[in-house]
Amino acid sequence: MQAIKCVSGSALEADGQSILRAIVPTFDPFRYKGQAGKVAVIGGCREYTGAPYFAAISALKIGADLSHVFCTKDAAGVIKSYSPELIVHPVLEESYNIRDDEKSIISSKVLADVAKWMERFDCLVVGPGLGRDPFLLDCVSEIMKHARQLNIPIVVDGDGLFLVTNNLDLVSGYPLAVLTPNVNEYKRLVEKVLDCEINDQDAPEQLLSLARRVGGITILRKGKCDIISDGETVHVVSVFGSPRRCGGQGDILSGSVAIFSSWARQQNLATGDNLRGSPSNPMVVGSIAASTLLRKAASTAFGKKKRATLTTDIIECLGISLEEICPAS
Numbered sequence: 311m312q313a314i315k316c317v318s319g320s321a322l323e324a325d326g327q328s329i330l331r332a333i334v335p336t337f338d339p340f341r342y343k344g345q346a347g348k349v350a351v352i353g354g355c356r357e358y359t360g361a362p363y364f365a366a367i368s369a370l371k372i373g374a375d376l377s378h379v380f381c382t383k384d385a386a387g388v389i390k391s392y393s394p395e396l397i398v399h400p401v402l403e404e405s406y407n408i409r410d411d412e413k414s415i416i417s418s419k420v421l422a423d424v425a426k427w428m429e430r431f432d433c434l435v436v437g438p439g440l441g442r443d444p445f446l447l448d449c450v451s452e453i454m455k456h457a458r459q460l461n462i463p464i465v466v467d468g469d470g471l472f473l474v475t476n477n478l479d480l481v482s483g484y485p486l487a488v489l490t491p492n493v494n495e496y497k498r499l500v501e502k503v504l505d506c507e508i509n510d511q512d513a514p515e516q517l518l519s520l521a522r523r524v525g526g527i528t529i530l531r532k533g534k535c536d537i538i539s540d541g542e543t544v545h546v547v548s549v550f551g552s553p554r555r556c557g558g559q560g561d562i563l564s565g566s567v568a569i570f571s572s573w574a575r576q577q578n579l580a581t582g583d584n585l586r587g588s589p590s591n592p593m594v595v596g597s598i599a600a601s602t603l604l605r606k607a608a609s610t611a612f613g614k615k616k617r618a619t620l621t622t623d624i625i626e627c628l629g630i631s632l633e634e635i636c637p638a639s
């Protein structure tokens with residue numbers, strides 16, 4: 311197997327630590343609950359309850375004030391039992407649970423149940439542990455269309471990428487969308503959009519073309535190094551993380567992109583005033599920040615737990631890893 315060339319002429323190694331220092335908000339006694347960010351994860355079904363939990367709790371541990379999960383009824387009790395910190399809405403439905411003649415009315419109810427909360431959120435994460443039930447994915451398409459109408463940023467991961475790869479219009483041309491594909495998800499995306507195989511010889515160029523073809527959305531390609539492009543620039547985060555490839559690390563990343571891109575938008579980094587040489591797109595800034603922190607936390611967790619390192623250990627290291635880069639006081 312060919313190794314991806316991590317840094318080429320067309321991809322800059324990002325200064326993730328400087329970006330983190332620029333976007334992480336300082337504590338301010340006049341701030342009230344919610345101002346540091348409210349995110350929502352759309353995901354969690356019968357099979358997968360860990361993924362939405364990992365994404366939602368990571369956003370909270372990094373510094374979001376509120377983190378919601380919209381999942382199926384089967385998943386809700388389980389996710390609530392992992393943490394009292396999360397606000398869990400048992401609103402999604404899978405086909406096995408409903409009759410055909412109920413589908414239209416239930417679909418409208420699902421959208422209404424999510425829509426009444428939507429304007430509160432700074433960012434949605436669509437897909438961790440969502441599953442691939444066709445009825446459920448149709449409902450999630452409607453939720454994404456609604457979020458887009460309201461200009462709410464959307465991070466798409468996991469089964470959300472399965473949905474989007476087959477329905478590119480959901481994100482195409484939406485500058486507030488970030489896709490975070492793993493190796494398989496990226497392969498499917500490249501085959502669908504560029505109609506070719508993955509080119510690891512010139513990974514940054516291919517990612518640039520892909521992001522352009524989907525109308526300038528941000529894509530974070532996960533792997534040995536994380537490569538990030540919005541069709542204008544390509545940045546690489548290749549600082550060493552952990553050799554452990556346990557499931558769930560991508561879920562930490564998607565929750566982290568949600569909160570960091572919200573902070574980047576808040577601070578209006580788009581002007582470039584705050585940080586010399588940083589990218590102007592806040593979704594790119596948030597992606598670089600998330601990748602940098604996840605890798606540092608994974609490295610710290612591996613240092614402690616070695617072969618036994620699990621995703622929950624990495625989540626426990628998010629706080630100290632961020633503290634080493636941006637001290638709380």
Ligand SMILES: NC(=O)C1=CN([C@@H]2O[C@H](COP(=O)(O)OP(=O)(O)OC[C@H]3O[C@@H](n4cnc5c(N)ncnc54)[C@H](O)[C@@H]3O)[C@@H](O)[C@H]2O)[C@@H](O)CC1
Nearest residue numbers: 358359360361437438439440441468469494495557558561
């Ligand atoms: N604890 C949990 O609840 C977790 C749930 N997860 C969720 O699981 C769902 C599926 O995500 P995955 O990342 O497993 O999906 P993928 O489509 O990446 O992979 C599915 C499985 O099939 C294998 N596979 C797929 N395509 C392949 C190919 N072309 N060649 C060889 N093997 C291939 C993969 O290795 C993997 O085991 C998502 O909703 C995701 O969020 C994961 O996030 C991991 C943790």
Ligand SMILES: Nc1ncnc2c1ncn2[C@@H]1O[C@H](COP(=O)(O)OP(=O)(O)OP(=O)(O)O)[C@@H](O)[C@H]1O
Nearest residue numbers: 492493532533534536551556557558559560561563
């Ligand atoms: N080969 C690798 N070497 C070093 N780090 C890696 C490697 N592959 C992935 N990573 C890191 O792990 C993070 C998660 O990527 P991964 O490919 O495991 O996502 P995923 O398959 O979506 O995970 P999940 O199990 O949560 O769905 C990436 O941000 C990246 O930093």
Ligand SMILES: [Mg+2]
Nearest residue numbers: 468492560561
């Ligand atoms: Mg994943």
